[in-house]
Every structure is written in structure tokens, then in C-alpha cells.
Amino acid sequence: MATGNLVVIVGPMYSGKTSELISFIEIYTLGKKKIKVFKPLLDNRYNETSIVSHSNTSVKAIPINNSAEILPRLDGDEKAIFIDEIQFLDESLREVVVEMINSGKDVYCAGLDLSYKNNPFKVTSLLMSHADTVIKKKAVCHECGEYKGTITYKTVENGGEIDVGGFEKYIAVCRDCYLELNKSKQNQNKLQNQGG
Numbered sequence: 001m002a003t004g005n006l007v008v009i010v011g012p013m014y015s016g017k018t019s020e021l022i023s024f025i026e027i028y029t030l031g032k033k034k035i036k037v038f039k040p041l042l043d044n045r046y047n048e049t050s051i052v053s054h055s056n057t058s059v060k061a062i063p064i065n066n067s068a069e070i071l072p073r074l075d076g077d078e079k080a081i082f083i084d085e086i087q088f089l090d091e092s093l094r095e096v097v098v099e100m101i102n103s104g105k106d107v108y109c110a111g112l113d114l115s116y117k118n119n120p121f122k123v124t125s126l127l128m129s130h131a132d133t134v135i136k137k138k139a140v141c142h143e144c145g146e147y148k149g150t151i152t153y154k155t156v157e158n159g160g161e162i163d164v165g166g167f168e169k170y171i172a173v174c175r176d177c178y179l180e181l182n183k184s185k186q187n188q189n190k191l192q193n194q195g196g
């Protein structure tokens with residue numbers, strides 16, 4: 001039996017990762033292929049049992065707490081497996097995905113490559129290394145309006161590097177605007193610390 005393909009869809013928030021994943025799901029569904037769709041339970045923004053894009057398209061998904069919950073949920077005869085928001089899953093997702101592609105399943109993963117601090121999400125980097133195809137999406141920069149948005153900027157100060165949310169705390173920006181926004185933030189913090 002031939003091995004499957006691994007496609008990893010990455011990019012900043014709002015770049016169309018979930019929409020692209022849903023397009024691939026549609027291709028398999030139209031072809032009447034058996035599939036399973038997973039999402040981390042942590043991502044409860046819109047719905048716990050669906051993956052939902054920012055343009056409001058959605059597909060039913062199995063919510064999971066960690067990667068170990070994927071293989072026991074398979075019947076064995078699925079042609080493809082889809083996983084959204086991989087940045088919220090543990091690094092053992094790598095072994096789970098490799099096992100699935102080695103057993104002939106196509107696997108499609110979507111998630112953030114970089115945190116708002118410009119740090120790679122390790123689980124995404126690991127999966128990108130195994131991928132047959134990496135699709136790197138871009139967003140329209142919320143600051144300059146150019147189609148060059150490759151990173152997410154956090155507009156509020158609270159929360160850590162894992163912090164579920166949407167427009168109320170995150171915007172997608174290009175690298176130039178990201179650096180500019182961080183510079184202004186640092187200057188503001190300096191002034192505040194000086195009591196200005």
C-alpha cells in the first residue's frame with residue numbers, strides 16, 4: 001500500500017488557513033472519500049464541535065485534548081485526516097501524523113507558524129519538516145493594507161503565548177508594520193516607566 005501525503009497549511013491569523021483546509025475537505029467529500037476532522041478543544045471561539053473560518057464557513061470536527069486522542073478515534077479505512085489549529089496540540093502530534101501517512105492516509109494540518117512574539121510554534125515546525133507540501137498563506141496587513149501579512153500582532157498586553165482570541169486582541173500585519181508597532185509600543189512603555 002502506498003503511503004499518504006502530508007500537507008501543512010501555515011500563516012498568520014486571518015490568512016485563510018481554515019478556509020483552505022475546508023476547501024480540501026470539500027474535495028474529499030465530493031469524491032465520497034471517508035475522512036475525519038479534528039480540532040483542539042482549547043479552540044472554543046466559535047463552536048467546540050466545528051472548525052469555523054473567519055468568513056463563517058464551517059465543518060463538523062471531533063474535539064480533542066491532545067494528539068493521543070486521534071488514533072483511537074480512527075476506524076482504519078479513512079482516506080484523509082484533517083487537523084485544524086495544530087499550534088494548540090502537543091509535539092507528539094508529529095509521531096501520530098507520521099504513523100497516519102505511513103499507513104496510507106493523506107493528512108492535512110493547518111495552524112500558526114509564528115506566535116505574536118515572532119517565535120515558531122514547535123509542533124508546526126516539526127510537521128512542516130515532514131510535509132510533502134507546505135502552503136504558506138498571507139493576510140492583508142491591517143496597518144498598511146498590503147497583501148504581505150505574515151505575522152500576527154497582539155494589540156492587548158494580557159495573556160501568554162497561548163491565548164485564544166480574535167479581532168479583540170490580534171491583527172495580521174506585514175513584517176515592516178510589525179517592527180514599527182513593536183517600536184512604538186516599546187517607546188510608550190519607556191515613557192510610562194519614566195512617569196511620562
Ligand SMILES: Nc1ncnc2c1ncn2[C@@H]1O[C@H](COP(=O)(O)OP(=O)(O)O)[C@@H](O)[C@H]1O
Pocket residue numbers: 011012013014015016017018019020052053054055138139140141142149172
Ligand atoms: N487581514 C485580513 N486578510 C485576509 N483576510 C481577512 C483579513 N481579516 C479578515 N479576513 C477574512 O478572514 C478570512 C480567512 O479566514 P480563515 O480561513 O479563518 O483564516 P485563518 O484560519 O488563517 O485565521 C478571509 O476570507 C477574510 O474574509
Ligand SMILES: Cc1cn([C@H]2C[C@H](O)[C@@H](COP(=O)(O)O)O2)c(=O)[nH]c1=O
Pocket residue numbers: 012013014017018043045111112114115116117152160161162163164165166170
Ligand atoms: C498569534 C497567536 C494566536 N493565538 C491564538 C488566537 C486564535 O485563537 C488562534 C489562531 O486562530 P486562527 O485560526 O489562525 O485565526 O491562536 C495564540 O494562542 N497565540 C498567538 O501567539
